[in-house]
Amino acid sequence: MEGVSGQSSQNSFDKSRVLDVKPLRTLVPVFPNPPRAPPFVCSSPFGPFPSGFTPFYPFSMAGNQTEDEQGTPAAAVPLRSYGPSQMRAANGDTGSSMDGSRDLHFGDATTGGKKRATRQANVSQKKARKGGAPAEIRHPDIKNIVALPQPQREDGNREIVNFLMIKFDAVRRRLSQLEDSNEASTGLIKRADLKAGKTLMTVGFRTNSRKRVGAVPGVEIGDIFYFRMEMCVLGLHAQSMGGIDYMSVKDESGEEPLAVGIVSSGGYDDNVEDQDVLIYTGQGGGNYSGKGKQPGEASDQKLERGNLALERSARRQNQIRVIRGIRDLVNPAIKIYVYDGLYTIQDSWIDKAKSGVSTFKYKLVRIPGQPSAFAIWQSILKWKEGLSARAGLILPDLSSGAEILPVSLVNDIDDEKGPSYFTYMRAIKYTKSYNLGDSSYGCNCVTACAAGDPNCSCIRKNGGDYPYTANGVLVSRKPLVYECGPSCPCYANCKNKVSQSGLKARLEVFKTRDRGWGLRAWDPIRSGSFICEYAGEVIDKEKYDRDGSENNYIFDTSRAYDKSFKWNCDPPLVGDPITGDLNEDYNIPIPIIVNAKDSGNVARFMNHSCSPNVFWQPVVYEHNGEYYIHIALYAVRHIPPMTELTFDYGISQSENRRKRCFCGSPNCKGYFG
Secondary structure, three states: OOOOOOOOOOOOOOOOOOOOOOOHHHHHOOOOOOOOOOOOOOOOOOOOOOOOOOOOOOOOOOOOOOHHHHOOOOOOOOOOOOOOOOOOOOOOOOOOOOOOOOOOOOOOOOOOOOOOOOHHHHHHHHHHOOOOOOOOOOOOOOOOOOOHHHHHEEEEEHHHHHHHHHHHHHHHHHHHHHHOOOOOHOOOOHHHHHHHHHHHHHOOOOOOOOOOEEEEEEEEOOOOEOHHHHHHHOOOOOOOOHHHEEEEEEOOOOOEEEEEEEOOOOOOOOOOOOEEEEEEEEOOOOOOOOEEEEHHHHHOOOHHHHHHHHHHHHHHHHOEEEEEEEEOOOOOOOEEEEEEEEEEEEEEEEEOOOOOOOOEEEEEEEOOOOOOOOOHHHHHHHHHHHHOOOEEEEEEEOOOOOOOOOOOOEEOOOOOOOOOOEEOOOOEEEEOOOOOOOOOOOOOOOOOOOOOOOOHHHHHHOOOOOOOOOOOEEEOOOOOOOOOOOOOOOOOOOOOOHHHHOOOOOOOEEOOOOOEEEEEEEEOOOOOOOEEEEOOEEEOOHHHHHHHOOOEEEOOOOOEOOOOOOOOOOOHHHOOOOOOOOOOOOOOOOOOOEEEEOOOOOOOOOOOOOOOOOEEEEEEEEEEEEEEEEEEEEEOOOOOOEOOEEEEEEEEOOOOHHHEEOOOOOOOOOOOO
């Protein structure tokens, strides 16, 4: 390895093709300000802005106020009563966020993410000229919002991070739902993620706002994000578009920039194949890829801003947070950001890009002893492509073809060859239907149900809103979610049949160390995504109460569940009126007990947790003229690959049926069932 000092090693790079190679520290920083010009100013996209600067959409909102200007409103309504937690000590220096220009694209979890923002704006203007009505722009109801306390905004913990991740996606889903309803009449760019992030940060729902070097409190290695704005809200990466995040530090020699984090998302000629080494290309330089611009527009990168900060970090050898952008294998149009931990810069040089311009290269090496993150993604890719065998594999498909995706059975803990015998079935089995007091049998849509269609009876049953976003994500928990059934004339691939279309992620039943068999996924699972149905045979409560035998595969809707769990969007955050009860409790006419001991699906292997990452939702649809309730399981938050899937089993009224809990959660109740 060739270090910053220029010493060679066995793993040194061939630099014979590099012209005028010079160590970065010998280059003079370039600051293009003309004489007597004001100093260079870098503002966060969320303000405050210097005199003469105006924010642009989507960061501009009418009636914005700073946190200091808002104050505490009289008779404010707390947002679902979030309790403060014990704070950790500060571990970083305060510094201003400096803007970077690397990876200037809008490719976060959206289709066509590589289109330029200017091109999208032109298309929007053309649509508007053709008569398309603008979408309704909703603003947060500031007077009914209470922000996080200032200490929690400056320094977070895991509880706050999880709270904000759920809060961000709840707002984004609701805004996406509104956008989907207005899709036919709007020409505006659909970026609910940007508006959600702007809203939360404006009203004080953010954490780790204090800049720091090293780990960010509450953010764990391996955490995944579908939008850059999520990382901004959590303080992991302050740049909403720039790839290099840095801060100013002062010492006896003066003030200089220092890099604290980078995002490697494939926009440059980065070498990202090695799981512990990243060759990172600096920012700027115009035509870095040799595509999409005229030859005259190409320019060399300059040792300024983010590039200068990386060079200073190479000297100081400070820790740098690395976030890797990875294409989703299930949906390649989506890019997922994976926090891969802390790295240090071991080498730097100047290279020639494919377009012929000079670019800065930085060799970052992962600090040993950290949990695996990017390495897990690489292993899964090799399993899927057949390049390596899954260790401990017992069966390639436990469902024997019943599921549209194979379900692996794995044990790399001991010699047990598998769970006890059961019959695999995909859906719940009823011996009788439930009368829900509705004589209508589905919708009257000819092709597919469309969001915002007032004539769709299935949408009317859901309170007038489509229950899912356009990509099949559940918007909110409801007493009952109504889906289109087989008798509906709409297409089989109707977006209101999410829970009936089978598995969306590749699942694996695996042996745990202390809780028997468990369930996890090879693929990342997005917050609100459908995972599977809880399949089994519905039995009478009287029969279950009389049966005193041990059964670990019972799902009972009559148990007591955590009522403090809140997942839906708070109406004030999107300008919705506060109407009725915000309670998210379910409304099931008759208690349902599902027995999955002798017959069931992968859900029977999902263990209990007092802090689960999966929740259940009753879903209703009609079949052969009768309505049936199904228990569908959805993701509470983004779930990284190979993370165990758990849900809350609830607590039985009978103490004799309760079992000791081994979930290990900080909020563990000690027992369940």
